[in-house]
Amino acid sequence: MKRMLAALLATTVIAAPLHAQEITGLNIGILGGENAQDRLSNQECYRSAIEDALGVPVKIFTPADYDGVIQGLLGGTLDMAWLGASAYAKIYLTDPEAVTPVLIKQNMDGSIGYYSIGIARKDSGITSIEDMKGKVMGFGDTNSTSGYLIPNVEMTEAGIDMEPGKYFSDIRFTGGHEQTIVAVNNGDIDGGVTYADGQGAWEDGYNSGALRKAADSGLIDMNDLVQIWQSREIPEGPMVVRNALPEDVRTKVTELTANLWENDPDCAYGVAGGEAKDFIPVTHDQYRSIVEARRMNGG
Numbered sequence: 001m002k003r004m005l006a007a008l009l010a011t012t013v014i015a016a017p018l019h020a021q022e023i024t025g026l027n028i029g030i031l032g033g034e035n036a037q038d039r040l041s042n043q044e045c046y047r048s049a050i051e052d053a054l055g056v057p058v059k060i061f062t063p064a065d066y067d068g069v070i071q072g073l074l075g076g077t078l079d080m081a082w083l084g085a086s087a088y089a090k091i092y093l094t095d096p097e098a099v100t101p102v103l104i105k106q107n108m109d110g111s112i113g114y115y116s117i118g119i120a121r122k123d124s125g126i127t128s129i130e131d132m133k134g135k136v137m138g139f140g141d142t143n144s145t146s147g148y149l150i151p152n153v154e155m156t157e158a159g160i161d162m163e164p165g166k167y168f169s170d171i172r173f174t175g176g177h178e179q180t181i182v183a184v185n186n187g188d189i190d191g192g193v194t195y196a197d198g199q200g201a202w203e204d205g206y207n208s209g210a211l212r213k214a215a216d217s218g219l220i221d222m223n224d225l226v227q228i229w230q231s232r233e234i235p236e237g238p239m240v241v242r243n244a245l246p247e248d249v250r251t252k253v254t255e256l257t258a259n260l261w262e263n264d265p266d267c268a269y270g271v272a273g274g275e276a277k278d279f280i281p282v283t284h285d286q287y288r289s290i291v292e293a294r295r296m297n298g299g
Helices: 002-015 038-053 067-073 084-092 145-158 177-186 212-214 247-258 264-270 285-295
Strands: 026-030 059-060 081-082 098-106 113-121 134-141 170-175 191-196 225-230 240-243 278-281
Touching: 002 067, 026 038, 026 067, 038 059, 038 247, 059 067, 059 113, 067 081, 067 084, 084 098, 084 145, 084 285, 098 247, 098 285, 113 145, 113 177, 134 145, 134 177, 145 177, 145 191, 145 285, 170 285, 177 191, 177 212, 191 212, 247 278
Parallel strands: 026 059, 026 081, 134 170, 134 191
Antiparallel strands: 081 240, 098 240, 098 278, 113 191, 113 225
16 A cells, blocks of 8 residues: 555645745645534544644634635645545536545445435334425535435436425525434434445444444434435545645655554544545546536536
């Protein structure tokens, strides 16, 4: 894996400036989907490790929505982030030279995919997407891959009219994965979509993903929920670094992250949102289909 990483870095640092100035700090963006304090707590060990490696202050920013991270990377106020595939696609479609995908989460079985998962309360009697006809459906954020883009594409392909009031009585955007899970659990919406790796036990929230994080934090009891829909496999989102960063900075943060499971598995668990095997190299090619899906849905 180290040889693969070295080869990847050799090809991705080309876009870095030839005369890049030394940095005085590094800003990490964390996508929405859980409350800001949990995001900060889960990433503190990661922030601290990067700060020690670079020798400059490192700050974490937790914008309220996905677009805050997207615009931060495009505008240069954020330097790196773990993104969903759709968020990366939006950045690429806006400015293909802004960031480079460098790493991807590898699941316990060696795969690099996950799923959009439809959920409902077990006591609702809803057991399938067909049972959701005439009911309120929740999505997370319009820039979310599993929380909107893929369900929208695949449900439309299945003949579901996604205009509010057609198939579903209403469609509501909750703001993120955690908000969708809580809204379903509380009965505020009848069903919703979130994400998981689809591995491990349902009772645990699978091995990793939003359901696992919600179960680990005690927000929900998975036995109160039921799965009603699942997408085709989606490529895990990438860790991206801004191309304007100096080459040595890009190399250090990428190598540190690639070695995180070996050096600090507890920290890696928080970064990955659950159990995973590793963080491994990835390139833009992995996301071509997501970029095209996003392009076809208006960018």
